[in-house]
Every structure is written in C-alpha cells, then in structure tokens.
Amino acid sequence: xxxxxxxxxxxxxxxxQVNDKTLVYLDNAxxxxxxxxxxxxxNNYYQNQNSNVHRGVHSLSQLATQKYESTREIVKNFIVAxxxxxxxxxxxxxxxxxxxxxxxxxxFLNAGDEIIISQMEHHSNIVPWQxxxxxISVKLKVIDVTDSGELNLKSLEKLLSDKTKIVSLMHVSNTxxxxxxxxxxxxxxxxxxxxxIVSIDGAQAVQHLKVNVLDLGCDFYSFSGHKIYGPTxxxxxxxxxxxxxKMPPWQGGGDMIASVSFDKTTYNILPxxxxxxxxxxxxxxxxxxxxxxxxxxxxxxxxxQEKKLLDYAxxxxxxxxxxxxIGQAKEKSAVISFILKDIHAxxxxxxxxxxxxxxxxxxxxxxxxxxxFNVPATVRASFAFYNTEEEVDNLIDGIKKTLxxxx
Amino acid sequence: MNSELKSLYQEVxxxxxxxxxxxxxxxxxxxxxxxFNPLCGDRLNLYLKxxxxxxxxxxxxxxxxAISTAxxxxxxxxxxxxxxxxxxxxxxxxxxxxxxxxxxxxxxxxGKLAVFAGVHEFPARVKxxxxxxxxxxxxxxxxxxxxxxx
Numbered sequence: 001x002x003x004x005x006x007x008x009x010x011x012x013x014x015x016x017q018v019n020d021k022t023l024v025y026l027d028n029a030x031x032x033x034x035x036x037x038x039x040x041x042x043n044n045y046y047q048n049q050n051s052n053v054h055r056g057v058h059s060l061s062q063l064a065t066q067k068y069e070s071t072r073e074i075v076k077n078f079i080v081a082x083x084x085x086x087x088x089x090x091x092x093x094x095x096x097x098x099x100x101x102x103x104x105x106x107x108f109l110n111a112g113d114e115i116i117i118s119q120m121e122h123h124s125n126i127v128p129w130q131x132x133x134x135x136i137s138v139k140l141k142v143i144d145v146t147d148s149g150e151l152n153l154k155s156l157e158k159l160l161s162d163k164t165k166i167v168s169l170m171h172v173s174n175t176x177x178x179x180x181x182x183x184x185x186x187x188x189x190x191x192x193x194x195x196x197i198v199s200i201d202g203a204q205a206v207q208h209l210k211v212n213v214l215d216l217g218c219d220f221y222s223f224s225g226h227k228i229y230g231p232t233x234x235x236x237x238x239x240x241x242x243x244x245x246k247m248p249p250w251q252g253g254g255d256m257i258a259s260v261s262f263d264k265t266t267y268n269i270l271p272x273x274x275x276x277x278x279x280x281x282x283x284x285x286x287x288x289x290x291x292x293x294x295x296x297x298x299x300x301x302x303x304x305q306e307k308k309l310l311d312y313a314x315x316x317x318x319x320x321x322x323x324x325x326i327g328q329a330k331e332k333s334a335v336i337s338f339i340l341k342d343i344h345a346x347x348x349x350x351x352x353x354x355x356x357x358x359x360x361x362x363x364x365x366x367x368x369x370x371x372x373f374n375v376p377a378t379v380r381a382s383f384a385f386y387n388t389e390e391e392v393d394n395l396i397d398g399i400k401k402t403l404x405x406x407x
Numbered sequence: 408m409n410s411e412l413k414s415l416y417q418e419v420x421x422x423x424x425x426x427x428x429x430x431x432x433x434x435x436x437x438x439x440x441x442x443f444n445p446l447c448g449d450r451l452n453l454y455l456k457x458x459x460x461x462x463x464x465x466x467x468x469x470x471x472x473a474i475s476t477a478x479x480x481x482x483x484x485x486x487x488x489x490x491x492x493x494x495x496x497x498x499x500x501x502x503x504x505x506x507x508x509x510x511x512x513x514x515x516x517x518g519k520l521a522v523f524a525g526v527h528e529f530p531a532r533v534k535x536x537x538x539x540x541x542x543x544x545x546x547x548x549x550x551x552x553x554x555x556x557x
Contacts (some may be wrong), residue, residue, distance in 0.1 A: 344472035346447055350529060354412050361447055376448050376470055405416050
C-alpha cells in the first residue's frame with residue numbers, strides 16, 4: 001500500500017504556500033484537490049485531442065468521443081449500474097437534482113402530491129423542489145433531524161402517505177458528516193409503496209464509501225466530479241432506465257435530438273436525450289481519471305484512513321473545552337462541524353487562514369439545518385485521505401491561537 | 408500572531424465585539440434599516456432618532472462576527488450628534504479606509520474608527536466591516552429594502 005507521503009506527492013497543490021505557510025487543506029467537503037493524473041488528462045485532451053464529440057468523421061472527434069464515452073463505462077462500473085444508458089453527464093449534483101425535478105417531477109406529479117426531503121439537506125436538494133412546488137402546486141414535507149444529527153426515521157414513517165410521490169435525501173451530510181442509513185430508509189419507503197421514487201444526493205458519499213445503486217435500490221443517484229478529486233462543472237445523474245425512458249428531455253439543443261424539422265422533432269436515445277449541447281468533454285475525461293485514481297487507492301483504504309483522521313480530530317477537538325461539536329451521529333464521514341465558545345465562525349476562519357489552514361466557516365448551504373441547531377454558522381473541518389495527523393494538530397494550534405486572541 | 412492579524416483584531420475591536428455598545432432597540436426611533444450579508448448570514452437592525460438634520464441617538468441589534476459587531480457598535484457611538492451630511496461623509500471615509508487602508512488627510516475625522524484600517528489586508532472581511540455603514544446609509548436615505556454588501 002502506498003504511504004500517505006507518497007500519496008501526497010500525487011497532489012501538486014499540497015505543496016502550495018498560503019500566507020507563507022504550507023497549505024493545510026481541510027475543506028475537502030467543499031471541493032477536493034486534484035491528482036496529477038486528472039490534471040494531465042485534462043491538459044492532454046486540450047493539447048492533443050481537442051475535438052467535439054458524437055459528430056465528426058475525423059479521427060480526433062472519434063478519439064474524443066471514445067474517451068468521453070469510456071468515462072460513462074467507468075462510472076457505470078463504479079456505482080454498479082446496469083447499463084451506460086443510465087449514466088447521464090450533468091454539470092454537477094445540483095443540475096442532476098434539477099433535472100429530476102423538472103423532467104420527472106413536472107411530468108408525473110400532480111397538484112396535491114407530496115415530496116419528502118429532510119432538515120439536513122443541502123440547498124440544492126431543497127430549492128429545486130420548492131421551484132417545482134411553485135410550478136405545479138405539489139407539497140414539500142420535511143423529515144426531522146435528531147439532536148445527534150441523524151435522520152428521525154419515525155418522522156419519515158409518519159410523513160409517508162398515499163400522496164407521497166418522491167423522497168429525495170442526501171446519502172452523507174456535508175455539514176455534519178452523518179452517514180444516513182440509506183439502504184434501510186429506501187427499504188422503509190419501498191415497503192410502504194414501491195412506486196414512490198427515491199432520489200439520493202451522493203455528493204458527499206461516493207468519495208468516501210462504496211456505492212452500489214442496485215443494492216441500495218434507489219431510482220436516482222447524483223454526484224459531482226469535483227468532490228471526488230475530479231474537475232468542477234461535471235457531475236452524474238444515475239437513473240433507472242425505465243424511468244429515464246419515459247421522462248421528457250429537460251433542455252433542448254444539439255446532441256439530444258434524433259432529427260429536427262419545423263413539423264416534428266424527435267429525440268435521441270438514452271443517455272444523449274438528457275445531454276443537450278456540447279458537453280464538458282475535458283471535465284468528463286478528467287472525471288474518468290479521478291474515479292480511476294480512487295479505485296486504484298481503493299475505497300476500503302480511503303475509508304480506513306479517513307476514519308483514523310476523524311477519530312484523531314474528534315479526540316483532539318473534544319479536549320478543548322470551548323469547542324462544541326455539532327453532529328455526533330454514530331456513523332460519520334470525515335467531517336466535523338463545531339462552534340468555538342461565542343466566537344463567530346468567520347473570525348475563526350480568518351485566524352486559521354493566517355496559519356495556512358483552510359476550513360469552511362458559514363452555513364454550508366444548509367440554512368434550515370443551522371436553524372435546527374440554533375447556530376448562525378459553524379466552523380467545518382473536512383478531511384481527505386491525503387490529510388495527516390500533523391495537519392489536524394495545525395488546526396488545533398490555530399484554534400488555541402483564536403482563543404488567545406479572544407480571551 | 409502575525410502583524411496582519413494583530414492589526415485586524417485590535418483590542419478595541421475585540422472589546423466592542425464582546426461588549427457591543429448601544430446594543431438595543433431605542434425608544435422613539437424615527438429611522439431604521441436592516442442589513443444582511445447573504446454570504447455569511449450576518450444580520451443587523453439599525454435604529455436612529457433624528458431631529459431635523461441631526462442624529463440624536465443610534466442603536467443596533469443583530470448577530471455577526473467580531474468585525475461586523477464591533478463596526479456596528481462603534482458606528483452607533485460615533486454618529487451620535489453628527490448631522491446627516493457628516494454621517495454620510497463618514498460612510499465614504501470609512502469605506503475608503505477598509506478597502507484601501509488609506510486614511511483621509513484629516514485623520515481626526517475618523518477618530519476611533521481608524522482601528523479598522525487593518526481590514527483592507529483581508530478582502531474577504533471588508534463586507535463584515537462595512538455592513539453596518541451600508542445599513543446606516545439606507546436608514547438615512549429612507550430606503551426600505553435590505554442593505555447588502557454584495
């Protein structure tokens with residue numbers, strides 16, 4: 001197994017200097033850093049292979065198409081989908097969820113129907129549904145979050161009714177790190193009514209845990225490239241083929257058509273039906289490389305390494321009496337949110353930044369969750385396998401410095 | 408602690424953030440405005456009592472980081488007794504101070520507010536320092552929408 005110091009060499013940015021200190025990057029839930037293989041694949045595409053996909057008869061176009069489509073195969077195997085037809089490339093998780101809401105939701109839901117989400121959702125799994133509610137008068141119902149930061153499954157059971165048409169939940173919380181028991185939840189929902197559509201936001205999951213969409217039994221699963229060591233501006237929507245087939249396109253343009261005339265336009269087959277316009281070709285190629293990188297390291301190794309960091313950071317932070325950790329779920333990914341006495345998260349963030357320590361301070365695009373815990377903002381440290389215990393110590397030193405300034 | 412941090416978190420600023428002055432809703436205010444920074448969630452309400460062109464009393468309530476709380480606290484102290492025109496001029500000077508670090512020729516005009524000069528080294532924090540001042544401008548100009556620094 002590769003040592004962490006060897007692994008760190010794969011990520012050029014980890015040597016960067018920030019405020020005259022070597023970067024300590026603990027903001028991996030916001031975006032992850034990119035290994036050389038990803039950066040080189042994107043470079044190589046633009047330097048040697050740049051061409052449009054699915055159109056040209058010339059060699060470069062065929063090469064670009066083959067590279068682009070090979071990522072679809074990689075993604076299919078990575079999340080264990082049945083077919084590449086079920087893998088749609090989007091701009092990211094946000095666009096994937098909007099696609100579900102606008103294509104499936106708008107076509108198959110009726111006024112009075114209900115959609116269930118939860119109090120811990122990212123704004124990107126709240127607002128697309130609110131927009132849909134405004135368009136077709138469906139209702140949004142919200143599962144409670146317990147004091148420890150877990151979904152209240154009793155609340156879910158109470159909310160399920162014959163009006164429920166869609167349940168859309170996050171797999172792992174970006175703010176609290178809670179790993180939701182998604183498989184068990186899907187079982188509860190499908191046992192209640194197998195026709196309820198289940199959409200899972202996997203933006204914070206696929207980089208930490210093995211995901212098998214068939215085993216989970218979800219209808220849709222979304223994730224983003226940049227949170228799994230790939231580029232920004234690219235993401236994935238997995239959908240069951242029979243659902244995607246009956247859904248209408250949600251954007252019109254090139255690539256998504258079979259033929260166009262002013263009398264009748266017909267649409268392309270899956271997955272192209274949902275990929276209007278020239279896609280983010282370099283991004284998709286980069287995503288393929290990123291997934292290969294993760295597969296080479298192995299998600300078991302990644303999970304173990306991040307668990308060690310989480311336990312170490314949790315122990316160290318718990319020793320500081322002014323720290324209050326928000327979210328203490330039994331199953332957690334390597335994310336810790338906390339507040340430091342009455343010191344505002346932005347002040348903590350600025351002081352840590354001066355030590356080269358990058359964390360996130362704010363509401364993490366989960367304002368309803370912040371309200372649930374009655375805090376305006378938290379400091380969030382989120383770890384990746386390339387982080388070290390020394391970096392956790394840097395975080396702890398920065399927190400002590402902050403306490404000193406505000407004493 | 409490095410010198411940039413020292414100049415940002417001066418004792419006066421820490422003191423005002425921990426014990427904000429005029430942190431209440433004054434009776435009989437005749438002007439008010441709300442300030443909100445959507446990016447970080449800082450929020451404040453500013454209350455003014457004016458008599459003709461003169462600001463007689465000022466107070467605020469809300470929540471925010473040390474820089475935005477201290478800025479609002481010191482604002483309510485310094486504008487008391489000033490005319491509306493003087494307060495608007497102070498807004499301009501304060502804005503220049505936190506964005507460029509440069510003080511006006513006559514430094515005495517800024518008084519205690521000069522402690523905010525260090526903010527300009529932290530572009531991400533300029534909005535924290537200026538939120539209360541944008542809110543003041545809204546209140547003085549009788550604007551009804553929410554002041555935003557973005």
